[in-house]
Amino acid sequence: EITKEQRALIKAILDAYNRHQIPQDVTKKLLQEQYSAEENFLLLTEVATSQVQVLVEFTKNIPGFLSLDREDQIALLKGSAVEAMFLRSAQVLSEKKPSGYTEVLEERIRKSGMSEEFMTPMFNFYKSIGELHMTQEEQALLTTITILTPDRPYVKSHEAVERLQETMLDVLRKLCVLQHPQEPQYFARLLGRLTELRTLHHYHVEMLTSWKTNDHKFTPLLCEIWDVQ
Numbered sequence: 001e002i003t004k005e006q007r008a009l010i011k012a013i014l015d016a017y018n019r020h021q022i023p024q025d026v027t028k029k030l031l032q033e034q035y036s037a038e039e040n041f042l043l044l045t046e047v048a049t050s051q052v053q054v055l056v057e058f059t060k061n062i063p064g065f066l067s068l069d070r071e072d073q074i075a076l077l078k079g080s081a082v083e084a085m086f087l088r089s090a091q092v093l094s095e096k097k098p099s100g101y102t103e104v105l106e107e108r109i110r111k112s113g114m115s116e117e118f119m120t121p122m123f124n125f126y127k128s129i130g131e132l133h134m135t136q137e138e139q140a141l142l143t144t145i146t147i148l149t150p151d152r153p154y155v156k157s158h159e160a161v162e163r164l165q166e167t168m169l170d171v172l173r174k175l176c177v178l179q180h181p182q183e184p185q186y187f188a189r190l191l192g193r194l195t196e197l198r199t200l201h202h203y204h205v206e207m208l209t210s211w212k213t214n215d216h217k218f219t220p221l222l223c224e225i226w227d228v229q
């Protein structure tokens with residue numbers, strides 16, 4: 001019972017999701033460079049910065065996003081960047097056919113000078129995403145739903161964002177029923193991941209502080225989007 005409009009919406013979001021990816025010359029470095037806590041941190045910072053740029057381009061292609069209040073668009077991007085990056089890195093780490101990035105990315109995250117306490121929840125999340133075997137459409141829609149979360153700090157037109165998010169939730173719910181007929185709880189499990197993302201987001205604020213105290217530098221874009229420095 002997916003309508004024609006909803007099919008068009010899925011296509012638009014999936015196309016945007018596939019079109020906007022980190023350039024090869026950036027991700028390739030993860031495979032080539034030395035392994036040291038310093039080098040790993042620098043590489044992850046470079047990749048995260050590139051991922052934020054990709055995220056901004058993807059978000060601009062979410063139908064309806066650009067008609068939101070301009071300041072709300074910024075508030076949604078700032079509020080969702082970390083969660084969208086957890087989702088993206090989770091997809092890379094849980095690829096069935098390891099793209100070669102899977103191992104190196106895990107290794108570099110584990111050895112980037114981040115305190116141990118964040119490893120467990122972070123890698124539990126990665127495991128729980130892997131177990132879902134999400135399709136491309138589900139990954140793209142879940143990222144979209146995360147971005148369109150109305151209760152981010154400083155969002156003024158809460159209802160406008162909520163309406164957009166509900167449109168996407170409705171599409172995702174129908175898609176889950178279609179693509180996972182044997183798993184009636186699948187949609188609920190996906191939404192459970194969004195709750196886990198919020199928790200990781202809270203951890204991430206402390207992660208940044210622990211890196212900062214060890215005098216780790218971020219890029220201007222990351223400082224801007226994460227309100228650090």
Ligand SMILES: CC(C)c1onc(-c2c(Cl)cccc2Cl)c1COc1ccc(-c2ccc3c(C(=O)O)csc3c2)cc1
Nearest residue numbers: 022027041044045047048051082085086088089092101109
């Ligand atoms: C500033 C930095 C030290 C940092 O702080 N918190 C986190 C951070 C961490 Cl450590 C975990 C989760 C979220 C964040 Cl923000 C990070 C690193 O963030 C990342 C962002 C994005 C990728 C990422 C995306 C796509 C791809 C692809 C692909 O698309 O083909 C191939 S390799 C790859 C790698 C990895 C790490």
